[in-house]
Amino acid sequence: MERKRRHDPERRARIIEAALSVIAEHGVAGCTHRRVAEAADVPLGSMTYHFDGIDSLLAEAFALLSGRIAEDYRATLRAAPDIAAAREAVVALICNGPWGGRGTMTQIFELYAWSTRHPDHAGLMSGWMAQSREALEAHFTPAQARALDAMIEGVMIHNLASAALIPPEEVRAIVRALTGG
Amino acid sequence: MERKRRHDPERRARIIEAALSVIAEHGVAGCTHRRVAEAADVPLGSMTYHFDGIDSLLAEAFALLSGRIAEDYRATLRAAPDIAAAREAVVALICNGPWGGRGTMTQIFELYAWSTRHPDHAGLMSGWMAQSREALEAHFTPAQARALDAMIEGVMIHNLASAALIPPEEVRAIVRALTGG
DNA sequence: GATGCTTACGTACAAACGTACGCTTCATGT
DNA sequence: ACATGAAGCGTACGTTTGTACGTAAGCATC
Numbered sequence A, B: 001m002e003r004k005r006r007h008d009p010e011r012r013a014r015i016i017e018a019a020l021s022v023i024a025e026h027g028v029a030g031c032t033h034r035r036v037a038e039a040a041d042v043p044l045g046s047m048t049y050h051f052d053g054i055d056s057l058l059a060e061a062f063a064l065l066s067g068r069i070a071e072d073y074r075a076t077l078r079a080a081p082d083i084a085a086a087r088e089a090v091v092a093l094i095c096n097g098p099w100g101g102r103g104t105m106t107q108i109f110e111l112y113a114w115s116t117r118h119p120d121h122a123g124l125m126s127g128w129m130a131q132s133r134e135a136l137e138a139h140f141t142p143a144q145a146r147a148l149d150a151m152i153e154g155v156m157i158h159n160l161a162s163a164a165l166i167p168p169e170e171v172r173a174i175v176r177a178l179t180g181g
Numbered sequence C: 001g002a003t004g005c006t007t008a009c010g011t012a013c014a015a016a017c018g019t020a021c022g023c024t025t026c027a028t029g030t
Numbered sequence D: 001a002c003a004t005g006a007a008g009c010g011t012a013c014g015t016t017t018g019t020a021c022g023t024a025a026g027c028a029t030c
Helices: A011-026 A033-040 A045-050 A054-078 A083-096 A102-117 A119-136 A142-162 A168-178 B011-026 B033-040 B044-050 B054-078 B083-096 B102-117 B119-137 B142-162 B168-178
Strands: none
Touching: A011 A033, A011 A045, A011 A054, A011 A102, A033 A045, A054 A083, A054 A102, A054 A119, A083 A142, A083 A168, A102 A119, A102 A142, A102 B102, A102 B142, A119 A142, A119 B142, A142 A168, A142 B102, A142 B119, A142 B142, A142 B168, A168 B142, A168 B168, B011 B033, B011 B044, B011 B054, B011 B102, B033 B044, B054 B083, B054 B102, B054 B119, B083 B142, B083 B168, B102 B119, B102 B142, B119 B142, B142 B168
């Protein structure tokens, strides 16, 4: 009988990471203890040891996802020195789109669906949006920030669905229209 | 031994309807034959009799959902006699929002997530968006239609997440900005 | 190296799942 | 009234699921 990797401090984090990738591939519907365990290369027993149940694992996974994306968002905008650059940053956010491939977008949809059905975790969605709005308000008025934020979301979804991407030039024009430039 | 309702021509449709409401409440993850059967008040056996499997039931349910929403969309826009009315129709679409309560939005997210993971049914999403874009193009230029379509999506999502709705006045301003009015 | 305490794992179990299939019921033609 | 075929249901089966729990490994202390 052989026991391996008893000491493995990254394990918990690796499980969460694995959960995200399982979600991307199989959705929340297919995110089972066993599948995640295999993806993370940990024994099944580790699942119930590290997490209180599948829902609590999902909650942590989604928290990681939203935190990560919000950070990306913030960083991109913070780097902009003036309004013109900020506008261009927004264009970049939209066009570089789902921050890491199609899978990320799937994860985001699953997050939306899941958090809508779990009022206890509604903060995942609203907090994230508050953060992105706040990041935008460093450069724009609150009303403009609201409009841009919604626009980013909407364009990304449409870009994902219809394969025919809205060209950057057009995105730029929209951003200009929304920010009175 | 008692047998009931052998003759029940609406049964198939009722099952699909029930599937949608189960999805709203439990997500695709919790959409099981048994739960749907109970919701539709039909015996479990009817599930496999009327549908080839759970995925094929989901596909039909989502098709119904998207068709229904697209129709709503089209009808609202078709009723507008001129540009000004069309703009107002768009505002109405956004503000009256999820066409039938929070549950509808959950269903839509689940549809997005599901169809993204099922390439065979990607047409559900892209077809719907094509339809709504087409409806918009009766009144606006293609570029404006794309922008409005994305905007509608984005604002609705944000309205759902953050409880603090974007006021109609502001929506009206955005629509005006996007359509050069 | 023996002891005791913490950490982590293997495994077993009940519940819930999707699905197949034989049998009942009904409508129809005679 | 009866036969017959189609339609629809009840049930049972093999899998997969989440989770609990006894037990083994690691580690500090002596």
